[in-house]
Amino acid sequence: MVGKKRLSFLVSVLVIFTFLLTGCSSAQAKASSKRKVYKIGISQIVEHSALDAARKGFIDALASKGFKDKDNIEIEFQNAQGDMPTAQTIAQNFVSQRKDLILAIATQSAQAAYNATKDIPILITAVTDPVSAGVIKSLDQPGTNVTGTSDAAPIDKQMELLKKLAPNAKKIGIIYNTSEANSEVQVDAAKRIAPEFGLEIVTAGVTTTNDVAQTLDSLLQKVDALYLPTDNTVVSSMPIVAAKTLAKKIPVIGAEGCQVDAGALATEGIDYYKLGFQTGLVAVDVLNGKNPKDIPVTTLKDTELEINTDTAQKLGIEIPQDLMARAKLVKGGGK
Amino acid sequence: MNELLLGIFEQGLIYGIMALGVYITYKILDFPDLSVDGTFPLGAAIAASLIVKGENPYLACLAALTGGLCAGAVTGFLHVNLRITSLLAGILTSIGLYSVNLRIMGKSNVPLFTGGNMFSGSLAPIITIAVITMAVKILLDLFLKTRFGFLLIATGDNPQLVTSLGKSCGVMKIAGLALSNGLVALSGAMMAQYQRFSDVGMGTGTVVIGLASIILGESIFKRISVMRPTTMALIGAILYKASIALALKLGLPANDLKLITSVIVIAALAFNQKAFSLKKLITVGGGSTASDSQPA
Numbered sequence: 001m002v003g004k005k006r007l008s009f010l011v012s013v014l015v016i017f018t019f020l021l022t023g024c025s026s027a028q029a030k031a032s033s034k035r036k037v038y039k040i041g042i043s044q045i046v047e048h049s050a051l052d053a054a055r056k057g058f059i060d061a062l063a064s065k066g067f068k069d070k071d072n073i074e075i076e077f078q079n080a081q082g083d084m085p086t087a088q089t090i091a092q093n094f095v096s097q098r099k100d101l102i103l104a105i106a107t108q109s110a111q112a113a114y115n116a117t118k119d120i121p122i123l124i125t126a127v128t129d130p131v132s133a134g135v136i137k138s139l140d141q142p143g144t145n146v147t148g149t150s151d152a153a154p155i156d157k158q159m160e161l162l163k164k165l166a167p168n169a170k171k172i173g174i175i176y177n178t179s180e181a182n183s184e185v186q187v188d189a190a191k192r193i194a195p196e197f198g199l200e201i202v203t204a205g206v207t208t209t210n211d212v213a214q215t216l217d218s219l220l221q222k223v224d225a226l227y228l229p230t231d232n233t234v235v236s237s238m239p240i241v242a243a244k245t246l247a248k249k250i251p252v253i254g255a256e257g258c259q260v261d262a263g264a265l266a267t268e269g270i271d272y273y274k275l276g277f278q279t280g281l282v283a284v285d286v287l288n289g290k291n292p293k294d295i296p297v298t299t300l301k302d303t304e305l306e307i308n309t310d311t312a313q314k315l316g317i318e319i320p321q322d323l324m325a326r327a328k329l330v331k332g333g334g335k
Numbered sequence: 336m337n338e339l340l341l342g343i344f345e346q347g348l349i350y351g352i353m354a355l356g357v358y359i360t361y362k363i364l365d366f367p368d369l370s371v372d373g374t375f376p377l378g379a380a381i382a383a384s385l386i387v388k389g390e391n392p393y394l395a396c397l398a399a400l401t402g403g404l405c406a407g408a409v410t411g412f413l414h415v416n417l418r419i420t421s422l423l424a425g426i427l428t429s430i431g432l433y434s435v436n437l438r439i440m441g442k443s444n445v446p447l448f449t450g451g452n453m454f455s456g457s458l459a460p461i462i463t464i465a466v467i468t469m470a471v472k473i474l475l476d477l478f479l480k481t482r483f484g485f486l487l488i489a490t491g492d493n494p495q496l497v498t499s500l501g502k503s504c505g506v507m508k509i510a511g512l513a514l515s516n517g518l519v520a521l522s523g524a525m526m527a528q529y530q531r532f533s534d535v536g537m538g539t540g541t542v543v544i545g546l547a548s549i550i551l552g553e554s555i556f557k558r559i560s561v562m563r564p565t566t567m568a569l570i571g572a573i574l575y576k577a578s579i580a581l582a583l584k585l586g587l588p589a590n591d592l593k594l595i596t597s598v599i600v601i602a603a604l605a606f607n608q609k610a611f612s613l614k615k616l617i618t619v620g621g622g623s624t625a626s627d628s629q630p631a
Contacts, residue, residue: 012471012485044589077589078583078592079589079590080592081590082539083536083539083540084530084536084537085346085530085576085579086579086583086592088342088346088529089339089342089343089580089583092339092341093342093580093584095338096338096339108444111448111530111531112530114448114531115530115531116338116534132446133532134446134447134449134531134532135448137392178437178535179433179437179443179445179535180536181443181444184442184443207433222367315429
């Protein structure tokens with residue numbers, strides 16, 4: 001009987017599958033019985049330079065306090081590759097393995113992790129507005145098992161920088177992914193603050209990296225300068241942004257260092273490595289027994305000025321001496 | 336029960352409803368419908384914004400279903416009345432829905448952590464999900480046995496027959512697409528409540544999951560003649576979710592996740608090589624595009 005054969009095959013597949021699913025966790029349990037090894041799961045929504053930097057900072061911060069991977073902690077890193085249901089599965093997987101701590105990088109990963117567990121401490125980073133994402137009650141007192149850092153960028157400092165580097169600019173373009181909650185928050189903030197600097201914001205939305213080139217073509221005709229939020233789609237498209245803006249001699253102010261490395265003119269922004277590092281230090285407190293619900297969610301206080309001298313030269317912009325003196329100078333990026 | 340295994344069944348059954356929707360268009364109507372990528376988040380958007388306003392979560396699901404019906408009918412209208420090819424009609428609907436979904440939610444991401452939803456009661460989510468999914472499956476099976484259901488099947492298999500009975504193939508196609516997308520939107524509404532947020536980007540790749548579930552289920556269970564295709568689609572959805580979970584569980588480098596998932600699905604299909612016929616896959620794909628030249 002073919003049906004029977006098939007059925008027995010299926011049963012064996014299911015058995016093997018169940019074994020694989022449960023087998024791994026029992027092996028880990030054995031390792032931890034010798035001495036307390038903290039199990040940390042890292043869930044990241046998608047791979048790009050800023051989020052990767054935050055993750056690296058987090059791991060380095062733990063190491064600086066004596067928590068080394070494969071020694072007294074065990075880090076498992078999973079990336080949903082942009083897929084939201086997968087972020088749910090990753091979070092459920094971490095919970096089923098009884099991780100001691102979960103690091104969730106970016107908004108959707110944070111929401112997925114918070115949905116999966118209300119007990120295991122969750123550290124978040126690169127979430128611009130964790131309150132409106134629903135994972136904490138307030139920044140000062142989260143009141144949930146979630147704490148960490150927000151990557152809310154200091155927009156006023158960016159506008160100030162823009163006025164110094166491009167004094168004649170009046171209309172500022174912002175290109176962002178309309179599906180990213182992080183970016184929406186920043187665009188709203190920029191619109192609110194811009195009038196104080198005598199600037200007008202012109203926005204253009206994209207939905208995937210494929211839309212960026214065409215959208216820029218139309219946006220750049222209308223603006224004197226461009227501001228880039230910490231938008232996952234825009235960060236991924238930096239080469240084309242740099243190429244198009246240089247061709248039109250339009251200065252670009254980025255929200256974070258990676259964008260300047262890739263050819264934006266300058267930023268007075270946050271360094272994701274440092275943000276991740278700051279998150280890692282909070283994680284150490286949590287591992288040492290502090291309760292996340294009382295640990296405030298912080299932003300990065302000290303911003304860093306970063307200027308791309310190659311871009312400045314190509315744009316014919318003279319950087320004021322006071323800025324040069326305190327800036328981190330980088331080269332390259334745009335062709 | 337292990338959270339991961341439980342998660343596979345919960346997510347698999349929610350996506351199963353979507354797979355049943357895709358089954359109607361892809362298998363019954365022989366219509367490759369890409370509007371699914373837009374109607375899945377449409378359901379999520381409608382349900383989320385109603386729940387945030389304090390509406391009953393089950394009413395919100397019904398509203399989502401209705402929204403999906405309308406969106407599916409739009410795809411059908413584009414195809415049947417404006418004679419736009421099936422693929423393009425679906426694409427146009429799903430692109431348009433992106434903005435509609437943003438409008439409905441007012442922002443790109445609506446969290447549902449506070450307040451009630453269909454899974455916040457005392458009943459375990461898996462039970463709620465299983466009951467709804469089985470109800471949808473049984474209703475669909477019964478529906479396909481009615482006169483209207485037979486006409487729907489004939490529209491895909493033998494359009495001349497439908498015409499000779501004095502019925503319009505176009506009307507049947509629109510009805511089928513509406514029904515299909517209604518189910519997809521219902522699935523999206525449930526997913527949003529399950530994951531406690533609705534995100535405008537959550538539809539990306541939905542149609543791929545739907546097709547993979549149907550083909551996976553069908554190729555593995557084809558030889559069991561008593562099994563209904565709808566059951567195959569449901570189990571296929573669970574197996575597809577299981578493949579992703581297995582890929583995660585293997586602990587391979589994070590960046591390889593999608594490759595591993597695809598390898599696991601390929602392996603599952605290859606083991607059933609007798610049941611799996613590449614030739615059929617190609618003719619199904621080719622057949623559907625060929626029929627595009629003569630809509631309605």
